[in-house]
Amino acid sequence: MVVSAFQAHVPLAHRHPSAHPSISSLHPARRPRASATQASPPASVQKANAPLPQAVDAVFIGSGMGALTAAADLASKGASVAVLESYLIPGGSSGWFERDGFRFDVGASMIFGFGERGTTNLLTRALATVGKRLETKPDPVQVRYHLPDGIDVKVHREYEEFLAELIKKFPHEKKGIRKFYDACWSVFNSLNCMPLKSLEEPNYLLRVFAAHPIACLNLLRFIGRNAGDIARDHIKDETLLKFIDMECYSWSVVPADLTPMINAGMVFSDRHYGGINYPIGGVGRIAEELVAGIEECDGCSVHFGARVKKVVFDGAGAACGGQLVDGRTVSAKAVISNATRWNTFGEKGLVEAERVPQSEARFRERYVKSPSFCSMHIAVREKDLKVAMSEEEGMDCHHIMLDDWGEIETARDGKGTLFISIPTVLDKSLAPPDMHIFHVFTPSWMDEWNGLPYAEYQAKKDAMLNTVVARLEKKLFPGLNDAIEFYEVGSARTHRRYLGRVDGSYGPVAGKKLAGLMSMPFNRTDVDNLYCVGDSTFPGQGLNATAFSGFACAHRVAADLGIIATLPGPIDSFLTDLLSRQRLKL
Numbered sequence: 001m002v003v004s005a006f007q008a009h010v011p012l013a014h015r016h017p018s019a020h021p022s023i024s025s026l027h028p029a030r031r032p033r034a035s036a037t038q039a040s041p042p043a044s045v046q047k048a049n050a051p052l053p054q055a056v057d058a059v060f061i062g063s064g065m066g067a068l069t070a071a072a073d074l075a076s077k078g079a080s081v082a083v084l085e086s087y088l089i090p091g092g093s094s095g096w097f098e099r100d101g102f103r104f105d106v107g108a109s110m111i112f113g114f115g116e117r118g119t120t121n122l123l124t125r126a127l128a129t130v131g132k133r134l135e136t137k138p139d140p141v142q143v144r145y146h147l148p149d150g151i152d153v154k155v156h157r158e159y160e161e162f163l164a165e166l167i168k169k170f171p172h173e174k175k176g177i178r179k180f181y182d183a184c185w186s187v188f189n190s191l192n193c194m195p196l197k198s199l200e201e202p203n204y205l206l207r208v209f210a211a212h213p214i215a216c217l218n219l220l221r222f223i224g225r226n227a228g229d230i231a232r233d234h235i236k237d238e239t240l241l242k243f244i245d246m247e248c249y250s251w252s253v254v255p256a257d258l259t260p261m262i263n264a265g266m267v268f269s270d271r272h273y274g275g276i277n278y279p280i281g282g283v284g285r286i287a288e289e290l291v292a293g294i295e296e297c298d299g300c301s302v303h304f305g306a307r308v309k310k311v312v313f314d315g316a317g318a319a320c321g322g323q324l325v326d327g328r329t330v331s332a333k334a335v336i337s338n339a340t341r342w343n344t345f346g347e348k349g350l351v352e353a354e355r356v357p358q359s360e361a362r363f364r365e366r367y368v369k370s371p372s373f374c375s376m377h378i379a380v381r382e383k384d385l386k387v388a389m390s391e392e393e394g395m396d397c398h399h400i401m402l403d404d405w406g407e408i409e410t411a412r413d414g415k416g417t418l419f420i421s422i423p424t425v426l427d428k429s430l431a432p433p434d435m436h437i438f439h440v441f442t443p444s445w446m447d448e449w450n451g452l453p454y455a456e457y458q459a460k461k462d463a464m465l466n467t468v469v470a471r472l473e474k475k476l477f478p479g480l481n482d483a484i485e486f487y488e489v490g491s492a493r494t495h496r497r498y499l500g501r502v503d504g505s506y507g508p509v510a511g512k513k514l515a516g517l518m519s520m521p522f523n524r525t526d527v528d529n530l531y532c533v534g535d536s537t538f539p540g541q542g543l544n545a546t547a548f549s550g551f552a553c554a555h556r557v558a559a560d561l562g563i564i565a566t567l568p569g570p571i572d573s574f575l576t577d578l579l580s581r582q583r584l585k586l
């Protein structure tokens with residue numbers, strides 16, 4: 001099937017601002033967006049969609065960053081892979097869409113894992129597995145916070161510069177601040193000195209322990225802890241603790257008490273080590289290049305418009321393929337689901353109810369769905385903004401805004417935490433000259449949107465936009481209202497529809513206080529030959545995190561397929577099962 005330019009850019013959300021007098025009168029300068037771009041779809045997408053293979057070593061359900069990383073790594077090791085993606089372009093939440101010469105990132109534009117050094121630069125490494133590389137633009141500031149109590153803090157790329165700014169605000173906590181963030185460095189440095197592969201492959205564990213015993217022991221010290229515990233070991237000031245809650249919430253969507261310390265160590269240090277780097281041409285370029293690289297490998301293919309209905313099983317109850325909604329089947333020795341845990345094992349999931357293993361109950365008891373986001377993608381005319389927009393004049397790409405601490409997690413209707421990215425500050429190629437892309441998103445729940453009739457649904461989107469624009473105008477971007485060229489709002493329903501994620505959820509989060517990452521599932525499941533990859537697996541949300549899950553998954557699958565050396569078969573099986581039984585007790 002050839003994907004037409006129009007199909008490849010199906011609207012993310014349908015919206016008709018002109019149909020709502022309140023909106024058009026509030027924003028006379030706005031116009032409905034023009035029809036979807038007629039530009040050609042990317043070469044990767046055009047080339048993909050060869051006929052489905054009948055049988056491969058590994059079949060992937062979905063093409064999010066977890067699956068693409070794993071598929072690329074397996075392909076580079078000589079395995080044959082088929083990636084089946086239900087949508088028309090790759091990447092899932094790291095995909096893109098185009099309108100009128102603008103290229104919007106579907107998800108967050110703040111990208112970790114693109115550094116040049118160490119071992120934690122997993123996006124650089126994922127691309128390298130298939131001989132690809134992307135030009136990136138270093139971001140001098142990870143994020144600028146605009147928080148209650150007058151907290152206006154920039155997280156500079158330079159660690160000491162960030163600490164100095166925070167300490168200036170909380171001088172009485174000088175020691176505690178350094179101790180907390182230094183603890184994060186200790187986690188990061190331990191990870192960043194070792195190859196990162198599967199924690200459920202004993203041969204790797206033995207080798208890595210032999211080569212890096214101190215780093216491994218340090219990671220074991222932190223793997224069962226949460227960032228909030230460590231913060232409170234060192235910090236007493238309640239406002240500073242709230243700031244650290246926000247530091248965690250801004251990427252984990254839970255406060256520090258529920259945020260695993262390993263992930264906090266990664267995020268709070270890598271931003272100063274590899275740094276935040278924006279891929280020129282947009283976040284979607286990562287998925288495009290991975291697809292191109294996978295397709296260049298013998299026996300490997302990526303297919304779009306290929307929605308998998310169910311996992312297929314053999315007579316012994318082992319997974320042996322994926323069946324599409326149109327009935328076609330791809331047989332495989334390993335079946336890897338990049339759908340969320342709920343979409344894989346839940347009601348109407350890919351695995352029929354009677355085959356769902358008991359152990360999944362354990363996951364559901366510990367993890368809940370995080371909220372979705374209401375995403376406002378806005379095209380903005382620079383000349384009408386009353387603030388300087390260039391990096392040279394001090395504009396930052398990413399901002400987080402909150403007006404009242406009480407609303408950090410709970411506020412609805414656009415009154416809670418606002419995440420703002422303006423990727424055109426770093427990459428002008430994303431928009432026509434003198435135009436900017438504002439991506440503003442705020443946590444939002446499916447129950448706010450479900451069942452709304454069309455007119456109410458559209459009105460709610462517009463109301464959210466108006467609330468948010470008013471807040472941004474007042475605090476950060478005077479003139480924004482009149483500078484809007486066009487906009488597009490996505491709700492939890494949009495995320496569910498286009499990303500296939502249950503309730504449009506951003507991913508699983510701890511439903512209660514857990515021991516760090518100890519109970520986060522790895523890639524193997526209790527169904528033979530069925531694996532999971534992506535943010536429903538260790539270590540959770542984030543592109544770099546899902547790239548880790550991809551490498552880990554590829555390593556374990558390659559071991560099971562006999563492509564890489566393991567301990568002798570029976571010993572490998574015995575130790576792997578022992579490790580997984582031990583984790584089940586936790």
Ligand SMILES: NC(=O)c1ccc[n+]([C@@H]2O[C@H](COP(=O)([O-])OP(=O)(O)OC[C@H]3O[C@@H](n4cnc5c(N)ncnc54)[C@H](O)[C@@H]3O)[C@@H](O)[C@H]2O)c1
Pocket residue numbers: 061062063064065066067084085086087090091092093094095107108109110111112283306307308309338339340343498499500501506507533534535536540541542543544546
């Ligand atoms: N800046 C950032 O760090 C950033 C940016 C974007 C995304 N992300 C992260 O990406 C993570 C998600 O990555 P992921 O790997 O878990 O995947 P994903 O959810 O992004 O992608 C899954 C893909 O699987 C496809 N799919 C689902 N069910 C299918 C089926 N039955 N048949 C065929 N295809 C199916 C979906 O269409 C989607 O393309 C999120 O946690 C988010 O944090 C991070």
Ligand SMILES: CC(C)=CCC/C(C)=C/C=C/C(C)=C/C=C/C(C)=C/C=C/C=C(C)/C=C/C=C(C)/C=C/C=C(\C)CCC=C(C)C
Pocket residue numbers: 108109110112120143191196197199205206208209216217219220223250251252262263264266267398399400419420421539540541542543544545548
């Ligand atoms: C051998 C023995 C005995 C022991 C071994 C011990 C061992 C080796 C343990 C190893 C543990 C490992 C390998 C852990 C690896 C962890 C990794 C790689 C974690 C990576 C985490 C990355 C994260 C969490 C990245 C998150 C980024 C996100 C979510 C970015 C998105 C940002 C937003 C949504 C915010 C956007 C904000 C604005 C303002 C727009």
